[in-house]
Amino acid sequence: MKKRNLSALREGLREAIEKAGMDVPSGGIHIEKSKTPGFGHFAVNIAMSLAGREKGDPRAIAEKIKAHLDPVLFEKVEIAGPGFINLWVEQKFYSTECADLAADLEKYLSGVFEIQKKKPIMLLDTSHPNIAKPMGVHHLLSTIIGDAVKKIYKRFGYQVVNDNYLGDWGTQFGKLIYAIRQWGDMKLIGKNPIPELLNLYVKFHNEAEKDPGLEDFGRAEFKKLEKGDSENRKLWEFIVAKSMVEFQKIYDRLHVEFDMINGESFYENKMPAILEYGRKKGIFIDGEQGAWIVPMENPDEPPAIVRKSDGSTLYATRDLARIKYWEDNWHPELMVNVVDVAQELYFKQLFEVTDKLGLTKAKNVHVKFGRMQFEDGKMSTRKGNIILLEEVLDESEDRAMKLAEEKGIELSADERKELARIMGVGAIKYNVLSQNRTTNITFNWDKMLTFEGNSAPYLMYTAARAHSVIRKAETDAKEAAKYTLELKEPAETQLAIELLLYADSIRRAAQEFKPNLIANYLYELAQEFNVFYNNLPILQADSEELKKSRLLLTVCVLKIMEDGLGLLGIEVPEKM
Numbered sequence: 321m322k323k324r325n326l327s328a329l330r331e332g333l334r335e336a337i338e339k340a341g342m343d344v345p346s347g348g349i350h351i352e353k354s355k356t357p358g359f360g361h362f363a364v365n366i367a368m369s370l371a372g373r374e375k376g377d378p379r380a381i382a383e384k385i386k387a388h389l390d391p392v393l394f395e396k397v398e399i400a401g402p403g404f405i406n407l408w409v410e411q412k413f414y415s416t417e418c419a420d421l422a423a424d425l426e427k428y429l430s431g432v433f434e435i436q437k438k439k440p441i442m443l444l445d446t447s448h449p450n451i452a453k454p455m456g457v458h459h460l461l462s463t464i465i466g467d468a469v470k471k472i473y474k475r476f477g478y479q480v481v482n483d484n485y486l487g488d489w490g491t492q493f494g495k496l497i498y499a500i501r502q503w504g505d506m507k508l509i510g511k512n513p514i515p516e517l518l519n520l521y522v523k524f525h526n527e528a529e530k531d532p533g534l535e536d537f538g539r540a541e542f543k544k545l546e547k548g549d550s551e552n553r554k555l556w557e558f559i560v561a562k563s564m565v566e567f568q569k570i571y572d573r574l575h576v577e578f579d580m581i582n583g584e585s586f587y588e589n590k591m592p593a594i595l596e597y598g599r600k601k602g603i604f605i606d607g608e609q610g611a612w613i614v615p616m617e618n619p620d621e622p623p624a625i626v627r628k629s630d631g632s633t634l635y636a637t638r639d640l641a642r643i644k645y646w647e648d649n650w651h652p653e654l655m656v657n658v659v660d661v662a663q664e665l666y667f668k669q670l671f672e673v674t675d676k677l678g679l680t681k682a683k684n685v686h687v688k689f690g691r692m693q694f695e696d697g698k699m700s701t702r703k704g705n706i707i708l709l710e711e712v713l714d715e716s717e718d719r720a721m722k723l724a725e726e727k728g729i730e731l732s733a734d735e736r737k738e739l740a741r742i743m744g745v746g747a748i749k750y751n752v753l754s755q756n757r758t759t760n761i762t763f764n765w766d767k768m769l770t771f772e773g774n775s776a777p778y779l780m781y782t783a784a785r786a787h788s789v790i791r792k793a794e795t796d797a798k799e800a801a802k803y804t805l806e807l808k809e810p811a812e813t814q815l816a817i818e819l820l821l822y823a824d825s826i827r828r829a830a831q832e833f834k835p836n837l838i839a840n841y842l843y844e845l846a847q848e849f850n851v852f853y854n855n856l857p858i859l860q861a862d863s864e865e866l867k868k869s870r871l872l873l874t875v876c877v878l879k880i881m882e883d884g885l886g887l888l889g890i891e892v893p894e895k896m
C-alpha cells in the first residue's frame with residue numbers, strides 16, 4: 321500500500337537510515353512541525369536516538385542519513401544544533417496530498433491509517449445515567465466525551481459498539497418501590513417523573529433515618545423484584561420507561577445515539593454463571609460473614625467484593641457479567657469505560673479481577689475525566705452535582721442568539737434560530753472536549769461563547785469564512801481536487817504543513833483517548849487559515865493558477881474543519 325501523509329515522509333527517512341547501514345529504533349521515527357519557519361517544514365530527532373546505539377556522534381549520523389535522503393521529496397535538508405534533521409518537502413507532495421484529501425477525505429484518511437477490511441472491534445460504555453434520577457454532570461461529560469471517542473475510533477478504523485449501561489438495577493429500586501406505594505401519587509409521577517421519583521427517594525432516606533426498619537422493607541421489595549413479582553416488575557418497568565423519555569430528550573438535543581442499551585438489569589440472569597465460575601477457579605474466596613471477595617495484589621487495598629453476605633450481587637458483579645458478555649459476543653480488541661475519576665479505584669480493581677478470571681484478551685481501559693468546575697457561580701445547577709441540562713442548553717442557545725445579533729450576522733429569522741441552536745450545543749460540547757479530560761473541566765460562559773480564542777463559535781466562523789470564499793468562487797471540493805498547489809508565500813506553506821497534521825491529531829487522540837488533541841489541532845489550523853486569509857487575496861490572486869492553488873487550500877481547511885468538528889459531535893453552520 322502506498323504510504324501517505326507523514327507516513328510517506330517517515331518511509332523516506334527509514335529508507336535513508338537503512339541505506340546508511342543502520343536500523344530504525346523500535347520506537348519509530350517522530351516527525352514534528354518545525355517550531356520556527358525558516359528552520360524547515362519538519363524536524364526529526366532520530367539521529368540523537370540512533371547515536372546511543374550506534375555509539376556515534378549524532379551530527380555525523382545525521383549527515384549520513386542526509387546523504388541518502390531522496391533529494392526530490394526532501395528538496396532541502398539541514399543539520400541543526402546537536403543533530404536535528406530539518407526537512408523541506410517538495411511542493412508536489414503537498415499538492416497531491418491536498419488534492420486527494422479534497423477529493424474524498426474519508427478515503428484519504430483510511431489510506432493514511434492503512435485501514436484493513438477486517439476492522440478491530442471496540443466496545444464502549446458511555447453516558448450510563450441512573451434511572452429515576454436526573455442526569456448528573458458526570459453523566460453529561462461521559463455522554464459528550466464518549467460520543468467523541470466513538471466517532472474518533474470509527475474514523476481511525478475500528479468498528480465501535482456504543483452501549484448505554486444504565487443504572488437500572490440494585491436495592492435502591494426496592495426502596496423506591498416501597499416509597500411509591502407508601503407516599504407516591506402515580507398521577508404526579510406520570511406528569512413529572514424524575515423530580516417526583518427523586519423526592520420519593522429522598523423521603524425514603526429521611527424516614528429510614530428515623531426508622532431503620534424501612535431499610536429491610538426496601539430490601540424485601542427488591543428481592544421480590546428479583547424473583548419476578550409481577551406488581552413490582554410493572555412498577556419498575558414504568559419507572560424505567562418514564563426516565564428514558566426524559567433522558568432521550570437530552571440525547572436528541574445532543575444528537576447522541578447508542579448502538580445498544582443494556583443496563584445493569586440486563587445482567588441479572590448472567591451473574592450466577594460468573595459467580596460459579598469464579599468460585600470454581602478458587603478466585604472468589606470467603607470473606608467476612610460469608611461474603612465472597614477477591615483479595616488485591618496490593619495488600620493495602622481493600623479486597624473487591626463480588627457477593628454480599630446475604631447472597632445478593634453488587635455493582636461489581638454486574639460489571640464482571642458485562643465484560644464476559646461483551647467478550648463472548650464480540651471478542652473485542654478494546655473495552656472502554658468512559659467514567660468519572662471518582663471510580664478510579666473501582667475500575668482498577670474490576671480490571672484486576674477480570675485478569676485473574678482470564679475473562680478476556682481485550683484491553684480494558686478506564687477513560688477517566690475530572691469534575692466540572694463552574695467559574696461564573698450562577699449556573700442552573702441544583703445541589704452541586706445535579707444539573708438541569710435542558711436549562712443549560714436553553715441558556716446556551718439564548719446566549720448564542722445574542723452573540724449572533726451582536727455580530728450583526730445577516731440571516732433570516734429561521735436561519736438565525738438554527739444558528740443559535742448549532743452554536744449553543746456546539747459551545748457546550750467544545751468547552752468539554754477542548755480541555756484535557758484528566759484535569760478538572762472549567763465552565764465559563766464568556767469563554768465558551770465568543771468569536772475569539774479557542775471556542776466553538778471561532779472555529780465555526782472560520783469554517784463559514786472558508787465556505788463563503790468557495791461559494792463566491794463558484795467552485796466545490798470535487799473541482800478543487802483537480803487544482804495544483806503553488807506555495808510561494810510563507811502563509812501558504814505553513815497552511816499546507818498544518819493540513820498534513822490532521823491525520824496525526826486523530827491518531828494521537830485515539831491512542832490517548834483525548835479528543836482535546838483534535839480540538840487543539842483545529843484551533844491551530846483556524847489560526848493559520850486566518851493569517852492566510854487576512855494577508856493574501858484568494859479570488860483576486862495575481863494569476864489564475866495562484867487563485868486555484870489558494871482555493872484548494874481553502875477547500876482542504878473547510879473539509880478538515882467540518883470533519884474534525886464532526887468527530888467532536890459538533891455541527892458546522894454553512895452561513896454565519
Ligand code: ARG
Nearest residue numbers: 445448449450485487657659
Ligand atoms: N451508573 C453508574 C453511576 O452513575 C456509572 C456506570 C459506569 N459504568 C460501569 N461499567 N460501571 O455511577
